[in-house]
Amino acid sequence: MLRLPRFQYVAPPTVMDALGARLELGNDAMYVAGGTDLYPNMKRRQQTPRSVISLASIPTLREIHSSPELGLRIGAGVTLSQLAADDTVRAHYPAVATAARLVSTPPLRNMGTIGGNLLLDTRCNYYDQTYEWRKAIDFCMKKDGGICWVAPSSPRCWAVQSSDGAPVAVALGATVQLASPAGVRSLPAEELYHNDGMRYLTKQPDELLVSYILPKIGSWRASYVKLRRRGSFDFPVLGVAARVDFNPDGTVRDARIVLGAVASYPMRIAAATDALVGRRLDAASIADAADAAFKPAKPMDNTDFTLAWRKEMVRVYVAKALEDILSQS
Numbered sequence: 001m002l003r004l005p006r007f008q009y010v011a012p013p014t015v016m017d018a019l020g021a022r023l024e025l026g027n028d029a030m031y032v033a034g035g036t037d038l039y040p041n042m043k044r045r046q047q048t049p050r051s052v053i054s055l056a057s058i059p060t061l062r063e064i065h066s067s068p069e070l071g072l073r074i075g076a077g078v079t080l081s082q083l084a085a086d087d088t089v090r091a092h093y094p095a096v097a098t099a100a101r102l103v104s105t106p107p108l109r110n111m112g113t114i115g116g117n118l119l120l121d122t123r124c125n126y127y128d129q130t131y132e133w134r135k136a137i138d139f140c141m142k143k144d145g146g147i148c149w150v151a152p153s154s155p156r157c158w159a160v161q162s163s164d165g166a167p168v169a170v171a172l173g174a175t176v177q178l179a180s181p182a183g184v185r186s187l188p189a190e191e192l193y194h195n196d197g198m199r200y201l202t203k204q205p206d207e208l209l210v211s212y213i214l215p216k217i218g219s220w221r222a223s224y225v226k227l228r229r230r231g232s233f234d235f236p237v238l239g240v241a242a243r244v245d246f247n248p249d250g251t252v253r254d255a256r257i258v259l260g261a262v263a264s265y266p267m268r269i270a271a272a273t274d275a276l277v278g279r280r281l282d283a284a285s286i287a288d289a290a291d292a293a294f295k296p297a298k299p300m301d302n303t304d305f306t307l308a309w310r311k312e313m314v315r316v317y318v319a320k321a322l323e324d325i326l327s328q329s
């Protein structure tokens with residue numbers, strides 16, 4: 001059995017108190033929401049905070065507010081189960097509800113939050129292992145070692161962004177709000193991520209994610225599809241999120257196709273947008289967008305299935321995501 005190391009646990013009642021605790025406890029402290037990512041990582045000694053600041057006692061983080069000017073404001077502490085069941089989210093943002101519903105199992109969705117999902121640690125077959133397993137291969141660059149076993153001559157880590165929620169957030173053009181002692185800043189979800197398996201977030205360690213803000217509803221539709229080995233349980237080995245904006249005449253005004261689990265960040269495919277804009281969303285334009293997404297997708301050999309097959313599936317799943325949008329018409 002894997003055991004947690006000893007650590008200090010505090011559960012402040014407000015965001016301000018949580019920021020104060022982080023200031024006091026310093027860089028050895030981490031925030032925890034549902035703990036479904038952080039605690040397993042601590043058991044495997046991948047992440048080793050001495051103090052953990054729980055956000056579970058902050059009621060304001062668990063609220064969902066609707067506003068015509070801003071869209072939908074979702075507290076970072078809203079659980080995935082809550083998100084998947086929310087009537088407004090299901091009616092107007094089905095891609096968000098679908099992504100939440102497809103994460104892992106019911107117990108993990110009952111604990112796991114959307115905030116923790118967007119900030120999920122990157123994953124790799126050589127990293128998501130016990131301490132003893134990792135020690136046996138002399139660790140790797142992401143934690144405790146010096147080499148990348150996926151690409152030994154590489155100066156960087158290629159661990160994979162494996163969140164189901166992150167590609168949807170980027171495709172929708174959502175915004176996140178981060179609080180720190182300096183105040184609150186907003187940024188597009190796309191700017192939350194770095195293409196680097198170790199420094200995968202632009203968020204500063206002391207910043208607390210407070211809100212996830214979805215765009216106003218309008219003449220756009222979105223979808224999310226996921227590939228994994230076991231449909232009841234597994235992380236994605238490929239996720240495709242798509243948003244298509246329509247002109248009044250039914251042609252495509254804009255589109256965002258974002259791939260999850262093929263790189264260290266949710267990867268937006270500009271060539272797929274180019275293949276769709278100005279055309280009707282139909283079998284021909286969907287096939288062209290799927291082809292356009294195939295070339296830039298370069299999955300690494302560090303998750304489930306062979307990388308050649310995962311790359312081939314990009315074409316299939318981009319088409320599926322766009323066909324889903326077509327079926328919503």
Ligand SMILES: Cc1cc2nc3c(=O)[nH]c(=O)nc-3n(C[C@H](O)[C@H](O)[C@H](O)COP(=O)(O)OP(=O)(O)OC[C@H]3O[C@@H](n4cnc5c(N)ncnc54)[C@H](O)[C@@H]3O)c2cc1C
Pocket residue numbers: 030031032033034035036037038039040055076077080102103104105108111112113114115116117118119120121162163164165207208209210233234235236
């Ligand atoms: C067996 C298993 C299967 C899983 N399958 C999937 C899957 O299919 N898809 C998927 O996307 N995920 C999956 N997960 C990962 C995880 O359960 C979810 O992503 C979940 O939403 C994480 O949320 P959490 O609240 O538990 O995060 P936590 O573990 O609490 O936190 C995750 C990270 O975010 C930080 N953090 C959390 N909230 C905040 C905040 N508000 N401000 C600042 N920092 C914060 C923490 O410090 C930590 O670094 C799986 C996990 C397990 C154990």
Ligand code: SF4
Pocket residue numbers: 123124125126127140141142143147148149150151156157158159197302
């Ligand atoms: S990609 Fe390389 S450095 Fe990163 S976790 Fe995997 S083996 Fe380690």
